[in-house]
Amino acid sequence: MKKLTLNSLLISLALVLAFVERFIPLNLIVPVPGIKLGLANIVTMFALFQLDIPSAITITVLRCVLASLLFGGMSSLFYSLSGAFFALVIMILLKFGYEKVFSLVGISMGGAAAHNTGQLVAASLMMKNTAIFAYMPVLLVTGLATGLLTAIISMNLFKVFEKNNRVKLE
Amino acid sequence: MRLNLKYGDFLVILAIILIAVLFVVSFYEGNTDEKIAIVSQNGIVLDRIELNKISDRYEINYFGEYPGTIEINNGRIRFLHADCPDQVCVNTGWIDRPGQIAVCLPAGVIIKIEGVQTDVDIIVR
Numbered sequence A: 001m002k003k004l005t006l007n008s009l010l011i012s013l014a015l016v017l018a019f020v021e022r023f024i025p026l027n028l029i030v031p032v033p034g035i036k037l038g039l040a041n042i043v044t045m046f047a048l049f050q051l052d053i054p055s056a057i058t059i060t061v062l063r064c065v066l067a068s069l070l071f072g073g074m075s076s077l078f079y080s081l082s083g084a085f086f087a088l089v090i091m092i093l094l095k096f097g098y099e100k101v102f103s104l105v106g107i108s109m110g111g112a113a114a115h116n117t118g119q120l121v122a123a124s125l126m127m128k129n130t131a132i133f134a135y136m137p138v139l140l141v142t143g144l145a146t147g148l149l150t151a152i153i154s155m156n157l158f159k160v161f162e163k164n165n166r167v168k169l170e
Numbered sequence B: 001m002r003l004n005l006k007y008g009d010f011l012v013i014l015a016i017i018l019i020a021v022l023f024v025v026s027f028y029e030g031n032t033d034e035k036i037a038i039v040s041q042n043g044i045v046l047d048r049i050e051l052n053k054i055s056d057r058y059e060i061n062y063f064g065e066y067p068g069t070i071e072i073n074n075g076r077i078r079f080l081h082a083d084c085p086d087q088v089c090v091n092t093g094w095i096d097r098p099g100q101i102a103v104c105l106p107a108g109v110i111i112k113i114e115g116v117q118t119d120v121d122i123i124v125r
Helices: A003-021 A040-050 A053-072 A075-095 A104-127 A130-163 B007-028 B088-092
Strands: B034-041 B042-052 B058-062 B068-073 B074-084 B103-105 B109-116
Touching: A003 A040, A003 A053, A040 A053, A040 A075, A040 A104, A040 A130, A040 B068, A040 B109, A053 A075, A075 A104, A104 A130, A130 B007, A130 B103, A130 B109, B034 B058, B042 B088, B068 B109, B074 B088, B074 B103, B088 B103
Parallel strands: none
Antiparallel strands: B034 B042, B034 B109, B058 B068, B068 B074, B103 B109
């Protein structure tokens, strides 16, 4: 399969996950802005661990832009890009210790915490108000749970992928 | 299924919990005599309300792309209604303790309750 084709497919998959996630109203249980499962991060992790770092960055950035254009509104682009940037940096760094120091669980949790931190940084800049960091503890703790969830899904996905049909890139 | 956790995973969890606790401690404000709710929109303070001193119901309207109304009653404050798409602000409900916040991210509005310790026992006139 051509790399361009695979990356395009992964972007559309990430968009579908980001869209589906909008119907899971996590913010009704925990009324904090920006709280979500982060299912689209499964695609980012797949690209990061099964493909390469440039693919992971391209897929994530384009997913953020397209999701904002399609259903988030342009003001959400800054938040999602900031969150994605923080998450990618942490996950790329933690990947150096993958399978030796960290499993996917730790990397995914670190990514979730970084993502939420990035969103709060963006929000505090937009609102010119640091009071929003009062949401930091609840966002970090929910990040542990959502990070674990996406890690478990990704682990199973990787297992199937590695066992059956590893994509041959031309 | 087996997760096969590595020791680094526990370090990540520990670090996240530690940072969370640090934020809890630094944002914690004990109960104080006076509570002031500060309503601001995009860095501009719209109103400061002394929650304990307002006995009648009071409303603040804010404007912009997503306008809304904030209600103050019985020493508490909340987003009464808002035109924003996510309604997270309205779902937050009443807040009344120092250190608590309520936020409408799309509208850029944040309500923060600050405690003011007066430290005055007797006022001699």
